[in-house]
Amino acid sequence: MKEEIIANRLAELGNITRLRIFRYLVKAGHKGASVGDIQAELAVPNSTLSHHISKLLRVGLIKQHRDGRTLYCLPQYEILDETIAFLREECCINENCQKG
Amino acid sequence: MKEEIIANRLAELGNITRLRIFRYLVKAGHKGASVGDIQAELAVPNSTLSHHISKLLRVGLIKQHRDGRTLYCLPQYEILDETIAFLREECCINENCQKG
DNA sequence: CCTATATTTCTAGTAAGATAGAAATATTAG
DNA sequence: CTAATATTTCTATCTTACTAGAAATATAGG
Numbered sequence: 558m559k560e561e562i563i564a565n566r567l568a569e570l571g572n573i574t575r576l577r578i579f580r581y582l583v584k585a586g587h588k589g590a591s592v593g594d595i596q597a598e599l600a601v602p603n604s605t606l607s608h609h610i611s612k613l614l615r616v617g618l619i620k621q622h623r624d625g626r627t628l629y630c631l632p633q634y635e636i637l638d639e640t641i642a643f644l645r646e647e648c649c650i651n652e653n654c655q656k657g
Numbered sequence: 658m659k660e661e662i663i664a665n666r667l668a669e670l671g672n673i674t675r676l677r678i679f680r681y682l683v684k685a686g687h688k689g690a691s692v693g694d695i696q697a698e699l700a701v702p703n704s705t706l707s708h709h710i711s712k713l714l715r716v717g718l719i720k721q722h723r724d725g726r727t728l729y730c731l732p733q734y735e736i737l738d739e740t741i742a743f744l745r746e747e748c749c750i751n752e753n754c755q756k757g
Numbered sequence: 758c759c760t761a762t763a764t765t766t767c768t769a770g771t772a773a774g775a776t777a778g779a780a781a782t783a784t785t786a787g
Numbered sequence: 788c789t790a791a792t793a794t795t796t797c798t799a800t801c802t803t804a805c806t807a808g809a810a811a812t813a814t815a816g817g
């Protein structure tokens with residue numbers, strides 16, 4: 558069910574550490590950032606960071622690609638946009654307005 | 658810190674029951690819906706529902722106003738929009754693009 | 758092969774959240 | 788005041804999530 562998928566994504570973004578990770582990647586843009594970069598930026602222990610990254614991966618908010626020893630994380634803007642759009646979907650359909 | 662405020666809101670929306678409550682209110686529009694309406698719609702026990710509503714209230718995603726015995730819940734669209742906007746803020750500033 | 762770098766997995770302790778029954782409170786109507 | 792309706796609070800149980808140290812794996816360079 559779509560509602561559950563959206564809730565899962567929002568829940569992942571609802572953790573302060575993951576929100577920081579994700580925003581760091583959004584700022585980084587399409588080139589993304591390596592796990593090591595994120596760790597240096599946020600000063601989170603590697604095991605903790607890895608755990609959070611895997612959760613963001615699981616719900617599709619980020620993807621990864623390897624370049625040598627370095628794993629790059631890339632934000633998935635379409636997934637973010639879909640998630641955001643869902644919150645506004647059918648806004649005020651039981652009323653007569655176009656937007657809140 | 659703003660990041661924490663946003664994370665808290667997203668975390669509240671990240672629970673399936675609260676997401677349903679919130680979306681029901683968004684659909685209802687500016688007139689909102691009563692706690693009883695929500696309960697009838699979602700078939701959640703009253704104590705559970707009350708707990709979830711208080712969490713949405715706490716982070717400002719909804720407000721309430723009483724009319725006799727009935728408590729109406731109203732979605733706070735500006736808070737939602739601010740939350741959404743934060744996720745896109747400073748997108749790609751470390752790159753050269755305008756939007757993902 | 759050996760070493761260094763990059764990241765994940767294992768493991769475990771601790772804290773927080775979800776759920777709901779039952780009782781309590783609040784409001785209105787008669 | 789009494790009864791009915793609307794909603795919250797209390798209490799408890801159960802599950803899930805966060806955190807991080809230590810060990811393991813993966814990749815590349817010499």
